[in-house]
Amino acid sequence: MSLLDARGLTRHFGGLKAVDGVDFDLAAGEIHALIGPNGAGKTTFVSLLSGRLPVQSGRITLAGEDITGLPAHARVRKGIAYTFQITSVFPGLSVFDNVALAVQGGRGSARDLSRAVEAALYRVGLETLRRETAGTLSYGHQRLLEVAMGLALQPRVLILDEPTQGLAAGEIGAFKALVRGLVPEVAVLLIEHNMEVVMDLAQRITVLNFGRVLASGTPDEVRANPAVQEAYLGA
């Protein structure tokens, strides 16, 4: 059964059909990649899923519950975490404080909070940098901090928007291992330009083009699809 399900999602900006009747489902525990040429509507589509943009029509359900009308912060609390395409950690706060913000609610003692933060930092390998000011970290470390903040939300769905952009080649291998270690507790929706990362990680791939679903299936199926080849290689 699908965990996150979208039917007929639509978002137009004036005459531009950024997202035009997209059906999509994310199964529990899978890594699902969303790819497509620049301007295909990928970021708009996940903005609709996360609630950063309101949908114009269509319906979104999370584990069967209709969340179409919920504001972004409420969806986060339901378990949809989004990490930003452009790294946007809180530069003036410490690494610890950044992650602590993501640990939900006022419940629990200071010790519980500290433990939850440590667990998320340990997961991405930043545990030794907890006292550093986030803005002074290297770009790669800031990306990892983004992921740690996402994990501290204890999400059911983690949306990673171009997570390997700007990472050095050596950092990408570690990042793939990190993402692979997140499933099956978390379902991952990965928006990614790096095809090697996509083919390596994803169990399923959905291809968007001009705001519509061009193809959806396993990496092999998508690779063999003539329409996909044309969209990427032709024109």
Added chain:
Amino acid sequence: MKTWAAHLAVLALLLAAGFLLSPYHMTNLARILVLATFAMGYNLAFGYTGLLSLGHALFFAAGMYAAGLPIWHAGLAALPALGLGLAGGAFAALAVGVLALRTAGVSFMIVTLMFAQAGYLTLLYFNATTGGDEGFALPATGRRLFGADLSTDVPRFLAAWAIFAVTFLATLALVRSRFGRVMVALRENEDRARMLGINPFTTKLGVLTLSGAASGLAGAAYAILFGYAGASFATIQYSILPMLYVLLGGAGTVAGPLLGAILMFMLIEAATEVTSAWMFLVGAALVILVLFAPKGILGALRTRLRGLP
């Protein structure tokens, strides 16, 4: 622990200073402490949460009249009047916030400014009840606290110090709490904070209400300690002053509003001896601060000394 010790030391120093100064300056210090309490309230909204309000005079005046009118008309005692002042400021801020927080940035400044102007005009319109422009002197019955006469120097100073101390320590506890961290997150990057599951509207409304409560408490204390309430306290000037104190001392620092209030008070005091155009000086100070020292004194210090709350 070190932070708490440092802030307690500041309070002890203020208490000692009050008794070392002449009675005239003791009363000035009491006035500074009440205005600094107002500025601490302003700082919660502006310094910590990034809500640039131009309407805090409304919350100050709401506290002043919520305390002053029952004392004047119904002979209420000072202690419950202080409580009413706090509640009046909080309620005014809550009501304004529900509407004004639908806007942000420049629009928020304009909307809060308009609400404050409407409040000022309301005070003038109902001048039979409020005393209008002339205001009213508070009767002696409403200026007694725990048997002490607040129109005399020492009890007045002690009351101002106590009100300041409570607000000071409450602010410190608040900004070091989880909620304090959320406030800073909203100031730094609201969109990111929202994607961490933080509801921006309710959080800001909560902050503005607390900010209004502190402002209202200060307004009530000002009326009761100095014996006068008037519509001039609801003018734009009293929205600008706390902003100026906060900017000068350091926005988003616990002790900044105090430092700013002391320095600005001394500056205005010195200026009024040479010229009646002291408002010009206030304006010039504001421009210079924004241009050359946007972090204020403690803000600039903090970038060198990490961990200053």
